[in-house]
Amino acid sequence: EDQVTQSPEALRLQEGESSSLNCSYTVSGLRGLFWYRQDPGKGPEFLFTLYSAGEEKEKERLKATLTKKESFLHITAPKPEDSATYLCAGQGGSEKLVFGKGTKLTVNP
Amino acid sequence: DTAVSQTPKYLVTQMGNDKSIKCEQNLGHDTMYWYKQDSKKFLKIMFSYNNKELIINETVPNRFSPKSPDKAHLNLHINSLELGDSAVYFCASSLWGSINYGYTFGSGTRLTVV
Numbered sequence: 179e180d181q182v183t184q185s186p187e188a189l190r191l192q193e194g195e196s197s198s199l200n201c202s203y204t205v206s207g208l209r210g211l212f213w214y215r216q217d218p219g220k221g222p223e224f225l226f227t228l229y230s231a232g233e234e235k236e237k238e239r240l241k242a243t244l245t246k247k248e249s250f251l252h253i254t255a256p257k258p259e260d261s262a263t264y265l266c267a268g269q270g271g272s273e274k275l276v277f278g279k280g281t282k283l284t285v286n287p
Numbered sequence: 288d289t290a291v292s293q294t295p296k297y298l299v300t301q302m303g304n305d306k307s308i309k310c311e312q313n314l315g316h317d318t319m320y321w322y323k324q325d326s327k328k329f330l331k332i333m334f335s336y337n338n339k340e341l342i343i344n345e346t347v348p349n350r351f352s353p354k355s356p357d358k359a360h361l362n363l364h365i366n367s368l369e370l371g372d373s374a375v376y377f378c379a380s381s382l383w384g385s386i387n388y389g390y391t392f393g394s395g396t397r398l399t400v401v
Contacts, residue, residue: 210386221291221377221392222330263328267389274343275320275390277330 180205182268184278191256191285199251199281201266211249212275213242214265222265256285290314291393293378299399300368308363308396310378318342319361320379320390321353330377336361337383368400 182203191197203211210229214222226235228244235242239260241252251264263280270276291312300306312319320343321333335343336355350366361378375397379390 210389212386212389214389216328219394221379221394222390224389224391227386227389265330267330269386272343273335274332276332279327279329282328 180268180270180272180274180276182266182276182278184264184266184281186281187279188282189284191253191283193257193285193287194255196252196254196256198253199264199266199283201249201251201278202247203249203266203268204247205268205270205276207271208268209271210269211244212267212269213240213249213251214267216263216265216280225264253283256283258285258287261285289393291378291380291391293376293393293396295396296394297397297399299401302368302370302400304368305364305366306368306398307365308376308378308398310361310363310393312359312378312380312391314380314391316380316382316391317358318381318383319355319358320381321361321363322377322379322392324375324377324395326374334361334363365398368398370400373398373400 185200210227213225216222226242231246263282265280267275267277318337320335334353339355375395378393381390
């Protein structure tokens with residue numbers, strides 16, 4: 179069965195303190211590895227799709243990378259508005275998008 | 288314009304009642320999904336429809352019945368509600384076979400069974 183595991187469950191950073199979130203996956207026939215952002219009371223918002231090992235994508239202070247077993251979401255010099263839950267998901271041959279439990283990021287000013 | 292809209296946003300009901308949640312998308316997508324997010328924020332797929340055809344049907348109690356009248360609408364009907372059904376239910380949509388932009392999610396329906 180496809181599985182996605184995220185760590186840590188929660189992360190507190192000071193504004194400007196860079197860090198990384200981890201997503202390890204076992205997804206049969208991986209077609210894409212996704213990162214989403216979810217704010218309280220809202221639905222997940224798409225950030226990135228990664229397709230193959232070695233691929234990197236960037237958006238503002240976020241950079242996502244992919245290896246054959248893991249993906250990382252690097253946050254450079256975060257701001258309080260980056261506070262949210264970040265979700266990782268994998269899509270394989272079954273067409274289902276399987277989510278991890280998320281990392282709740284809090285950035286203190 | 289809201290891309291994926293769900294109604295109602297909040298639903299409080301008693302055990303044993305039957306309720307429906309509606310979802311509509313205006314993105315021209317052909318595939319729609321229902322996800323359940325439990326109290327621990329874990330998102331789990333329930334159903335998926337592609338062009339009105341059921342393609343994913345996870346292990347979900349048969350009290351839950353999805354219906355897709357057309358590819359822009361996907362409704363979820365729940366019979367004999369139980370306390371454990373309390374959760375946030377998200378509708379999502381995508382273009383079948385195209386994963387460039389992932390799924391687009393609605394803002395969720397918070398169901399509370401008392």
